[in-house]
Amino acid sequence: MAEVERRIYTREWQPGQSIPNEADLAIELGCARVTVNRALRTLAEVGLLDRRRKAGTRVALHPVRKATLSIPLIRSEIEASGKSYGYHLLSQQTEPAPAPVTQKFALANNTQLLHVVALHEADGDPFVIEDRWINSSIMPHLVDVSFAELSANEWLLQNTPFTHGDIDFGAKNASQREAELLATEPDKALFVISRTTWDQTTAVTMVELVFHAGHRKHTRL
Amino acid sequence: MAEVERRIYTREWQPGQSIPNEADLAIELGCARVTVNRALRTLAEVGLLDRRRKAGTRVALHPVRKATLSIPLIRSEIEASGKSYGYHLLSQQTEPAPAPVTQKFALANNTQLLHVVALHEADGDPFVIEDRWINSSIMPHLVDVSFAELSANEWLLQNTPFTHGDIDFGAKNASQREAELLATEPDKALFVISRTTWDQTTAVTMVELVFHAGHRKHTRL
DNA sequence: TAGTGGTCTAGACCACAGA
DNA sequence: CTGTGGTCTAGACCACTAA
Numbered sequence: 281m282a283e284v285e286r287r288i289y290t291r292e293w294q295p296g297q298s299i300p301n302e303a304d305l306a307i308e309l310g311c312a313r314v315t316v317n318r319a320l321r322t323l324a325e326v327g328l329l330d331r332r333r334k335a336g337t338r339v340a341l342h343p344v345r346k347a348t349l350s351i352p353l354i355r356s357e358i359e360a361s362g363k364s365y366g367y368h369l370l371s372q373q374t375e376p377a378p379a380p381v382t383q384k385f386a387l388a389n390n391t392q393l394l395h396v397v398a399l400h401e402a403d404g405d406p407f408v409i410e411d412r413w414i415n416s417s418i419m420p421h422l423v424d425v426s427f428a429e430l431s432a433n434e435w436l437l438q439n440t441p442f443t444h445g446d447i448d449f450g451a452k453n454a455s456q457r458e459a460e461l462l463a464t465e466p467d468k469a470l471f472v473i474s475r476t477t478w479d480q481t482t483a484v485t486m487v488e489l490v491f492h493a494g495h496r497k498h499t500r501l
Numbered sequence: 502m503a504e505v506e507r508r509i510y511t512r513e514w515q516p517g518q519s520i521p522n523e524a525d526l527a528i529e530l531g532c533a534r535v536t537v538n539r540a541l542r543t544l545a546e547v548g549l550l551d552r553r554r555k556a557g558t559r560v561a562l563h564p565v566r567k568a569t570l571s572i573p574l575i576r577s578e579i580e581a582s583g584k585s586y587g588y589h590l591l592s593q594q595t596e597p598a599p600a601p602v603t604q605k606f607a608l609a610n611n612t613q614l615l616h617v618v619a620l621h622e623a624d625g626d627p628f629v630i631e632d633r634w635i636n637s638s639i640m641p642h643l644v645d646v647s648f649a650e651l652s653a654n655e656w657l658l659q660n661t662p663f664t665h666g667d668i669d670f671g672a673k674n675a676s677q678r679e680a681e682l683l684a685t686e687p688d689k690a691l692f693v694i695s696r697t698t699w700d701q702t703t704a705v706t707m708v709e710l711v712f713h714a715g716h717r718k719h720t721r722l
Numbered sequence: 723t724a725g726t727g728g729t730c731t732a733g734a735c736c737a738c739a740g741a
Numbered sequence: 742c743t744g745t746g747g748t749c750t751a752g753a754c755c756a757c758t759a760a
Contacts (some may be wrong), residue, residue, distance in 0.1 A: 449670030450717035451690040469690035496671035
C-alpha cells in the first residue's frame with residue numbers, strides 16, 4: 281500500500297492513468313494477490329483510486345478525498361472536549377406535525393406526532409438546540425417516556441435500531457427564540473445539522489440541531 | 502457480515518456486549534477466519550463495532566455512525582447536479598498574509614503570499630466564493646500561473662500532491678461584499694467550508710468556501 | 723504472559739462489465 | 742466473450758495489549 285501511495289504521490293502514476301492489474305502487481309511487488317487487493321481497495325475507499333471490474337484500476341482523476349465525519353452522541357461530543365454536560369428539556373408534546381415532517385414520514389398531513397425540544401449545554405454555556413419529531417405511530421410505547429432526564433438523542437440511539445440516515449449540513453439565521461436559547465443575537469449565523477433516521481423504509485425520527493454561534497465541525501482527510 | 506449485522510440490529514448482541522472472537526465466529530458460521538475478519542473490520546469502520554486487540558470485539562455502545570462526505574472539485578459538484586458551470590476570477594495578487602494564515606503556514610508574519618479570490622456559478626447563479634491563500638514559498642513557479650481561466654481549486658488539485666488536510670464546517674453572516682457576490686442580503690447566514698491542505702508537514706494552501714444562501718451539503722449514513 | 727485482532731500466503735472460483 | 746476485480750479458503754506468523 282505504501283508503495284502504491286508513493287507512486288501516486290510522486291506522479292510516477294499520473295492522475296487518470298490506469299495501473300497494472302492486481303495479479304501483475306502482486307508479482308512485481310512479490311506479495312500475494314489478496315494483499316494487493318486489500319491495499320488497492322483501501323486506497324479506493326479513501327478516494328485515491330477508481331476501480332471497476334474489467335476496466336481495471338485508475339489513479340483518481342480528481343482525488344475526491346472523502347472526509348469522514350463521526351456523528352456522536354451530543355453528550356459524548358461535549359464530554360470528549362473535556363467540558364461538563366448539561367441538559368434541559370424545553371418541551372415535549374404530541375402535536376400536529378407540519379407538512380415537511382409528515383411528508384418524510386409518509387403520513388397524512390397534520391398527523392399527531394411527538395415533538396421534543398431540548399437544549400444541550402457545555403460547561404453551562406448553551407451548545408446546541410435539539411428540535412426533534414418522532415414517528416410515534418411506529419413506537420406505541422413511546423408516549424410514556426419522559427425526556428426530562430435522558431435526552432431523546434440518547435434514548436433513541438439506545439432503544440431504536442436504525443438502518444440508515446440522511447444528513448444535511450447548512451446554516452440559518454437565528455430566530456428570536458434560538459438567539460435567546462443560545463445566548464446570541466437574532467439573525468446570527470448558526471451552523472445546522474438536519475438528520476432523518478430510517479429503519480428499513482420507514483422514517484423513525486427527524487432532528488434539527490442548531491449549534492451555538494461560532495460552532496464548527498472539524499475533520500481531517 | 503449480514504449475519505453479524507442482523508444480530509446487532511435485532512439486539513441479539515446488545516450494545517456494549519462483547520461478541521465471540523474471530524476464530525470462534527468462523528467455526529460457528531462455517532467460514533474462514535479471514536472472512537470473519539473482513540466483515541468485522543468493515544463493520545468497525547462504519548462504527549457499528551469497537552475492536553481492540555486482546556480485549557476483543559464489542560458492539561459499539563453508541564453507534565457512532567460515520568458520515569462520509571466527498572469533497573469534489575467545485576466544477577464537478579456543479580456539473581454533477583446537471584447545471585452549467587461558470588467561473589470568474591475576482592482577484593489574484595501577492596500580498597502580506599494575515600496572521601491566521603501565516604500561522605498555519607508556519608511563516609513569519611506579513612509574509613507575501615498569493616491570494617486568489619474567485620466566484621463559481623451554477624447555471625449563471627452565484628454558487629460559492631473561493632477565497633484562497635497559497636503557500637507560494639514552496640511553489641516558486643506558481644507566480645507565473647494565471648487563474649483567470651482555470652480555477653485555483655482545479656489547478657492545485659492537478660498540480661500539487663498533498664498528503665492530508667483539515668476541514669471545518671461552519672456558518673457565517675454574509676459581509677457586504679459576500680452578499681453582493683452571492684446575490685443575497687448582508688448578514689444572511691451562509692454555509693462555510695474551510696480547508697487547509699498539507700504536504701507532509703508543510704501547509705500548501707488554505708481556502709474558505711462561502712456558499713450561496715440556502716446551500717446545504719448532503720450525505721447519507 | 724497469553725489471548726486477541728492484524729496481516730500475510732498460495733490457490734481457487736465467481737460475477738460483472740467492457741471490448 | 743474474456744479480463745478484471747470480488748471474494749473465499751486453510752493455514753500461518755506476528756504485534757499489540759489487557760489481564
